[in-house]
Amino acid sequence: MLRASAAPLTSLCQCVPVRASRLVSLLLLLQTKGRMTAQALASELEVSVRTIYRDVESLHAAGVPLYGDAGPAGGYQLLDGYRTRLTGLTEQEAESLFLAGLPGPAAELGLGDAVSAAQLKLMAALPSSMRVRASRTVERFHLDAPSWYSDPERSPFLGPVADAVWRERLLEVTYRRWQAPEEVTRVLKPLGLVLKAGRWYLVALGSSRISTYRVAQMQAVSVLDESFARPEGFDLAAHWAASLEDFQSRQFTGEAVVRLSARGWESFASNVLPAVARAAERSAVDDGGWVRVTIPIESVGHAAGMVLRMGGEVEVLEPDELRAHVASVVRQLASIYLT
Template sequence: MSLLLLLQTKGRMTAQALADELEVSVRTIYRDVDSLHAAGVPLYGDAGPSGGYQLLDGYRTRLTGLTEQEAESLFLAGMPGPAADLGLGDAVSAAQLKLMAALPSPMRDRASRMATRFHLDAPAWYYDPERSPFLELVADAVWRERLLEVSYRRWRSPEEVTRVLRPLGLVLKAGRWYLVALGSSRISTYRVSQMQAVTVLDESFTRPAGFDLAAHWAASLEEFQARQYTGVAVIRLSARGWEMFSNHVLPVVARAAEQSVVEEDGFFVVTIPIESLGHAAGMLLRLGGEVEVLEPAELREQVTAAVRRLASIYLG
């Protein structure tokens, strides 16, 4: 069947090309071609350098039934990396082949061009994808609505906790997988790479009525940012500092700066949200002499102290 779908999708192919694509021997291709002939498939072959096997013009097989796993994998068809992470890489390839074979020729050509011109690379710059050894187990529990017992390492004390979770969904954010799950009382987010041990329990659970994973994730991000940025600072940037600014801060800070910018004698005065004095000082020091802190005084003092320490190191 794979051989038939390949010929329907790609047209004429040599026995060697078919063997390479299907990872079998040329002898196996010959045997499978004989089987297709016996089944009444109008398949013919031409000898010579430009020869190969081809289906009779106009012949099309109906889309053969997708397996359950192939159907489940369709929403990941544009994301081969994440699909492989979830153990669905082969299923995605098989589903794509069946879908391509079912498309009319003009649509199939357009779909092929799409695949060669657009590519999704999920991780952020300078970061490698995280290793999440329990991802497939977690994904299986999400799909089958099974309880998960998770040993989880977190940032605050106690650092390692064990929880029984109702897994509601997985989210891929900047190359990192997160589990959204209902604990004993509320829905929380868990970084899959921080899971130290995972057991899928036999007990199933009922998802909360009306739960929308995408809407919940968007609301969680907004709430996180509201909790994270608890203060504001007023800074003055040179023209070069203003050009550099958005490349050195998070998008929420850059957007706030754009909305509050006031030009004064070639400088740009902006008001930005800050997480803490220490975090803000580190962020602004990346801009060197292109930025001056105007408010609050405590942040100005922290930056001043850091500059003095640097001067003492490099200037003696």
């Protein structure tokens, strides 16, 4: 069984810095992913296949036990048992590792002690100059996941849900939702957890499709003994991004035309969703000292709430249904406060 020494990598560091970094990245890819084709390596490192061939020759020359097989099932692979101990972290890489994990969410997942221990070990292994810079990162940057004006949600079943995700175990969940029947029980294949604005969401495969479940809405959870196979090629980050895009495309059901005072226009972006603010920016035209915009709306009721929050700084021009709804609410308020 081979044991890596630092010696083979010393010669790599004598290369041009950018190339040396790429050689180390290539080595780490093979160490973590196993056999990879030259084309796959080229795609990962964003270089040509010819460059990969040259880099492999350099690794051979440095004494790295790397071999390749031809054919459809071929590719490059490190000799079994080879592991390298890399100490070539840059200062920026060392600093970034102390921002990579959020201590609060890690603790919620039961990994708080593990994260602290890992950071302690990393700190002890760093050269003194990097240790000072990494310590400075911890002292001067703090990541706070929850959004303003809201506390992190209590998710009492996050522990067993995370356990099912880790161990690929089926999960029986009783879930409270907004539509009837409000409470349902489902058996799910948990694929991943996502933390969004202080709220945990489970991405899971049900009987026919992959859906998202808010962990705080779970009323009961049981981790079953039965395991499952994850869908081949499933990418949690890519799925989440696509889900958000789909949600936003279905979120708006109509449009409204409104005019805003100078003061209303100045504060408008902070009172609405980013997509609404962008639409307003694109459609803004001068209207006698006010600004006329066309914006997407979710519903008449939701849009009326947004308009009423801004008081006299905004006027609805279209649609008539929204204008009438706002007028009705204003009359109700007047009957309460002007009697």
